[in-house]
Amino acid sequence: DAMVIQNPRYQVTQFGKPVTLSCSQTLNHNVMYWYQQKSSQAPKLLFHYYDKDFNNEADTPDNFQSRRPNTSFCFLDIRSPGLGDAAMYLCATSRDAGDYEQYFGPGTRLTVT
Amino acid sequence: KNQVEQSPQSLIILEGKNCTLQCNYTVSPFSNLRWYKQDTGRGPVSLTIMTFSENTKSNGRYTATLDADTKQSSLHITASQLSDSASYICARTALIFGKGTTLSVSS
Numbered sequence: 001d002a003m004v005i006q007n008p009r010y011q012v013t014q015f016g017k018p019v020t021l022s023c024s025q026t027l028n029h030n031v032m033y034w035y036q037q038k039s040s041q042a043p044k045l046l047f048h049y050y051d052k053d054f055n056n057e058a059d060t061p062d063n064f065q066s067r068r069p070n071t072s073f074c075f076l077d078i079r080s081p082g083l084g085d086a087a088m089y090l091c092a093t094s095r096d097a098g099d100y101e102q103y104f105g106p107g108t109r110l111t112v113t
Numbered sequence: 114k115n116q117v118e119q120s121p122q123s124l125i126i127l128e129g130k131n132c133t134l135q136c137n138y139t140v141s142p143f144s145n146l147r148w149y150k151q152d153t154g155r156g157p158v159s160l161t162i163m164t165f166s167e168n169t170k171s172n173g174r175y176t177a178t179l180d181a182d183t184k185q186s187s188l189h190i191t192a193s194q195l196s197d198s199a200s201y202i203c204a205r206t207a208l209i210f211g212k213g214t215t216l217s218v219s220s
Contacts, residue, residue: 004156033207042117042202042210043157057208090156094207099145099164102207104156 003027004105006091012111013081021076021108023091031097032074034066035090037107043090049074050097078110086112117211119203125217130193134214136186136203148177148188149202151213157202160188193218 013019035043065077094100149157161177200213
């Protein structure tokens with residue numbers, strides 16, 4: 001089945017230790033998104049790629065970076081995780097930009113110790 | 114700033130009962146409005162997407178309504194099941210999500 005896959009599902013990292021979260025998709029969608037979701041909060045868009053074009057939200061901390069080496073894969077890099085970065089990180093895709101339906105992955109739960 | 118507000122924050126109902134969740138939004142111009150179901154520890158799954166020209170849209174036991182004049186949407190769940198226990202999120206575009214309503218269905 002076509003889908004959005006996130007690895008790992010659970011990630012524990014130490015304070016200040018860089019961590020990379022992975023997302024892959026078999027939908028061949030142009031757009032890939034990264035969201036941060038904390039408990040009982042709305043998903044917060046960090047950035048998205050439209051094809052190779054990177055779009056950063058204005059309030060996304062510099063500590064968060066992303067890479068999209070090809071259509072299928074997108075990575076979220078947290079350069080120096082703080083305790084406040086503990087959250088669920090959601091990857092999503094859509095066929096195109098604008099009002100197209102989004103397809104979400106299962107998420108990666110990040111714990112910072 | 115565009116906002117999406119949902120109510121109630123949480124809801125408990127008995128299995129088999131119906132319920133309605135509310136979403137108010139402030140946005141102009143309006144494009145589409147989405148409802149998602151998010152199980153605990155999982156990513157959101159799309160239930161419905163409604164354009165401004167649609168008043169109602171159904172997906173099985175889920176029916177979403179939209180009043181573009183009052184900027185209100187509702188999600189009605191019919192004959193609830195235990196598996197409906199989840200967070201239901203209203204969203205406009207990829208950027209603007211509500212905090213969700215947590216629904217608990219008990220037997």
